[in-house]
Amino acid sequence: MPDHALRMAIIGCGTIAQRHIVALEDLKRRGLDEVQIVAVCDANEEAARGLARMVETQLGSTPTVYLGYEDLLRRERLDTVDICLPHGLHHGTTIDCLEAGAHVLCEKPLGITVKASRRMAEAADRTGHVLSTAVPYRRLIGQRTVHWILNRSELIGRPLAFFHQYTRQPRPRPAGAPVPGPVAWRQDRLMSGGGPAMDSGFHYCDSMRYLLGEVEKVYAETRELSSGQPRTLDQAREDTVFATLTFKNGVVGTWCFGMTLPGETLGSVVFYGSEGSLSDTSEGGPSIFHLFWRNPPGRIEAGRLVRRDGSVIALEDLENRFLESLTADEREALFPGGTMDGFAVEIWDFVESVRGRRPKPEVDGWEGLRSLALCQAIYESAASGEAVRVDDVVSGARASYQKPIDARWEL
Numbered sequence: 055m056p057d058h059a060l061r062m063a064i065i066g067c068g069t070i071a072q073r074h075i076v077a078l079e080d081l082k083r084r085g086l087d088e089v090q091i092v093a094v095c096d097a098n099e100e101a102a103r104g105l106a107r108m109v110e111t112q113l114g115s116t117p118t119v120y121l122g123y124e125d126l127l128r129r130e131r132l133d134t135v136d137i138c139l140p141h142g143l144h145h146g147t148t149i150d151c152l153e154a155g156a157h158v159l160c161e162k163p164l165g166i167t168v169k170a171s172r173r174m175a176e177a178a179d180r181t182g183h184v185l186s187t188a189v190p191y192r193r194l195i196g197q198r199t200v201h202w203i204l205n206r207s208e209l210i211g212r213p214l215a216f217f218h219q220y221t222r223q224p225r226p227r228p229a230g231a232p233v234p235g236p237v238a239w240r241q242d243r244l245m246s247g248g249g250p251a252m253d254s255g256f257h258y259c260d261s262m263r264y265l266l267g268e269v270e271k272v273y274a275e276t277r278e279l280s281s282g283q284p285r286t287l288d289q290a291r292e293d294t295v296f297a298t299l300t301f302k303n304g305v306v307g308t309w310c311f312g313m314t315l316p317g318e319t320l321g322s323v324v325f326y327g328s329e330g331s332l333s334d335t336s337e338g339g340p341s342i343f344h345l346f347w348r349n350p351p352g353r354i355e356a357g358r359l360v361r362r363d364g365s366v367i368a369l370e371d372l373e374n375r376f377l378e379s380l381t382a383d384e385r386e387a388l389f390p391g392g393t394m395d396g397f398a399v400e401i402w403d404f405v406e407s408v409r410g411r412r413p414k415p416e417v418d419g420w421e422g423l424r425s426l427a428l429c430q431a432i433y434e435s436a437a438s439g440e441a442v443r444v445d446d447v448v449s450g451a452r453a454s455y456q457k458p459i460d461a462r463w464e465l
Contacts, residue, residue, distance in 0.1 A: 059090040060408060063130060063156075065123045065147060066138035067096035067105035068236060070161055074136055075105070077397035079112045084391030088405050093130050095120040098235075123147055127154045134408060136401075137161060141252075142245040142463060145170035148185065149177045157184040159404045163256035163429060164422035166247040167456040168447060169465045171426050175419030186404040186415035187422030190396030191257045192264040193403075196346025196355035196369065198388060199376040201265055203332055204325065207375075209359060209367070211329030213266060216307035218323045220342035224280055224314040241291060244462040249291040250313060251276065252429040254343035258309065260417065260425035261345055262299065268424070270302045272431040273441040280314035287436045287455075297432050311342045330361040335369075348394060424448060430456060 064071050071094075078089055091109045094117045096102040102119045110116050120126040127150065135151040137144060137160045145165045148158050158178070164187050165171035178185035191197055204213050233241070240246045240253060251274075263269070274297040278290035294312040301307075321339035325332045334340035335356045341347045346355040346369070357369030377385065390402045406412040417425070427447040435442040437455040446452040453460070 059088055060133040060405065061092045061131060062089050062134040062136055063093040063095060063117075063120075063126055063132050064091060064105065064136045064138060065095045065126070065151075066140075066143075066161075067094055067098070067101040068138060071105055071136070071138040072108060073397055074138065074401065075108050075112055077395055077401050080393055080395050080398045081391065081402060082113065084393060086391050086402060086405075088409075089134070089401070090115055091117045092132070093118045093120055093126055095123050095126045097121055123150070127151065127156075132156045134159065134404070140239045140245050141166045141247050142459075145174050145463070145465075148174045152177045152181045152183045152185065155181075155183070157186075157404075157408045159186045159188055159401065160422075161188045162260070162422070163247065163252055163426050164419065165426065166245075166463065167459050167465065168423060168427050168430055168450060168453065169456065169460050170463065171419065171423040172450075173465065175423055178419050184404065184407045184415060185419040185422075186400070186407065187260075187417040187419065187425070188397075188400050189257060189260045189417050189422075189425070190400050191344045191347065192261050192417075193388075193396040193399040194346065194348050194355070195373050195377075195389070195394050196348055196357070197261055197264070199369065199373045200325075200332065200346055200357075202376045202379065203359065203372060204265055204327070206379075209330065209372075210325070210327030210332055210361070213303075213305050213325060213327050215305060216323075216325045218308065218340075218342060218345075219310040219320060220322075220339065221312040221315045221318075221320040223316055223319065243291060244459055247459060248429065248433055249276075249293065250311070250343070251292060251295050251297075251432050252426075255295075255432075256425060256429055258343045258345070259428040260422075262309075263425055263428065265345075266301050266303065266305050268302045269299050269428055269431070269444045271300050271441050271443045272428070272435050273298045274432040274435040276432070276436040279312065287433065292436075295432065295436075297435075299428075309342075330359060332359045333357060348396075 094105045106117050106119050135156045135158050151158050276287045276292035277294045278285040279294050293314045297309045323334035323340035348355045359367040407415045431442045431444045431447045433455040434452045
């Protein structure tokens with residue numbers, strides 16, 4: 055550990071925080087060892103102490119355990135904070151950390167609403183500290199390659215349309231079993247902000263902005279179908295979404311998923327261009343939220359490009375072509391130390407920004423806000439029955455769905 059290592063605290067010690075520790079260990083193995091975890095914090099003492107043990111085992115330091123972040127900020131000298139809390143706690147904790155002098159890496163979906171996210175981004179600007187939104191999937195080799203295909207390679211010509219759909223059967227849960235904590239708070243709209251269209255769906259919305267640019271408007275219908283009745287957004291948290299996205303560059307596509315539908319499973323993720331198509335054929339079916347997903351050491355992304363003449367190119371070959379197109383500096387910037395772990399890349403991007411070696415994170419607070427606004431446009435459309443312009447959600451002109459959530463947090 056170098057003497058000038060950034061002193062970091064982790065606030066929120068659940069599963070995603072553990073994944074961040076794995077990523078830090080990956081960076082350390084590659085000689086990118088610039089972060090020291092000096093404190094962990096969670097209201098659940100067992101979770102906090104468990105994460106502290108993981109830090110000690112995998113990173114070699116012994117962090118102090120706190121049960122409240124206010125106490126942590128009073129007692130610790132911090133450079134950075136990694137926030138891994140439920141959505142509704144993001145904005146207050148982030149703003150307090152920024153104002154206490156720390157740079158912040160915040161888990162998605164940034165704030166619970168657009169208004170909450172704006173306050174976070176404004177606090178970063180006001181304090182002059184870095185605010186980075188944690189989104190690993192756009193940083194994976196699969197999505198980096200897809201971005202290159204759609205925007206630079208001309209292998210399928212100009213992007214025109216996409217069809218992304220997925221259904222699966224409901225996952226069984228033993229009768230009478232207690233609802234796990236991470237599931238319970240996600241079922242509370244005032245804490246989670248929404249259902250899968252905002253939770254894992256934030257990754258999808260951020261990826262689609264990365265791959266195809268800004269969305270002009272959204273028309274969406276949501277339903278809760280697990281009860282056996284088609285309940286609308288005002289009646290229940292969605293498990294099924296039908297959304298049409300119209301991009302400012304003219305691309306139009308559909309994003310449809312159902313997470314509790316009995317019977318046959320359906321999965322297809324295909325982008326179409328003027329000269330061919332690109333599909334996600336990853337084992338187990340394409341991920342409707344995490345496109346072209348690599349999750350080492352188990353799952354490896356797969357895909358297929360089909361050109362107008364019928365020729366086929368596998369994603370593995372396309373990834374190699376993409377990597378060969380990069381200079382050594384470009385490759386190191388995208389995949390520091392050769393890592394293909396999106397979590398490690400997002401953390402290193404944050405570190406580089408804090409150090410001043412990059413002007414800002416790839417997904418700062420304002421970028422995180424725009425990705426959240428696409429999620430919220432889906433809800434605003436489903437709630438109103440109308441097509442919704444995403445810029446109107448960004449500006450706050452369309453916020454009917456979000457109003458009770460903002461009221462709960464006094465925003």
